Amino acid sequence: MPRMRSVAAGATDASGTITVVVTNLDPTRITELVLRWPTTLDEHLFLAPFAPSTQRTCDGCPPLVQPWTKWVVGPGEQGEPAGTTSLGWGPLDPGATLTIPIVVTRRINGPVEFDLQVLAGEALLTQQGGEPAWLRVSVP
Numbered sequence: 001m002p003r004m005r006s007v008a009a010g011a012t013d014a015s016g017t018i019t020v021v022v023t024n025l026d027p028t029r030i031t032e033l034v035l036r037w038p039t040t041l042d043e044h045l046f047l048a049p050f051a052p053s054t055q056r057t058c059d060g061c062p063p064l065v066q067p068w069t070k071w072v073v074g075p076g077e078q079g080e081p082a083g084t085t086s087l088g089w090g091p092l093d094p095g096a097t098l099t100i101p102i103v104v105t106r107r108i109n110g111p112v113e114f115d116l117q118v119l120a121g122e123a124l125l126t127q128q129g130g131e132p133a134w135l136r137v138s139v140p
Contacts (some may be wrong), residue, residue, distance in 0.1 A: 015071065018047070020100040022118060025128060027079060030092040032069060034119040035100065039073055039085045042111040045139060046105040049087055079122050104139070113138045 024030055037047060051070045057138035070088040074080040092098050118125050118133035 015106045016104055017100045018104055018111075018116075018120070020102065020116070021097060022100070022125075023097040027094050030120045031089050031123075032090045032121050033092050034070075034086050034087045034088040034121065035078075035102070036084050036117040036119060037114055039083055041112070041114050042085070042107070044106070044108045045114075046107060046108075047085070047087075048103045048105070050108050051103045054106045059084060072083060098107075106139075111138070111140050 002004075007140065009016045012113060020035060040054045041047065044081065049071060069086060069090045072080045072088075074086065075082040076086065080086045087102075089098060114137055116137050118135070118137045127133050
């Protein structure tokens with residue numbers, strides 16, 4: 001399991017974005033970087049790798065090309081647990097930094113908190129100080 005990574009997240013307000021920045025501080029490559037959160041969060045906030053629009057999904061439009069590798073509501077075929085949503089990107093070389101904007105759409109007013117896990121495949125990464133790489137996100 002990769003032992004050192006740096007993780008940071010920016011806050012969000014009602015609707016907008018959560019920006020996650022991950023720097024690979026380990027000398028080994030991360031084959032697949034995965035963000036994971038509870039699927040029940042969708043009742044309050046919908047998290048997505050892009051903002052849907054008719055221009056992205058219409059017949060005859062340019063192909064939908066995104067810089068992510070998977071978007072899975074568990075249980076998934078590669079061990080993604082039930083009750084979670086996983087969003088993955090592939091590979092992150094040693095020393096490289098990946099900035100991940102997550103589009104947030106509020107569905108219900110009011111504050112909500114959730115854990116956002118950062119994994120290498122299915123293994124929870126560790127932050128530079130040795131803490132597990134998950135972030136407690138608070139949305140007012």
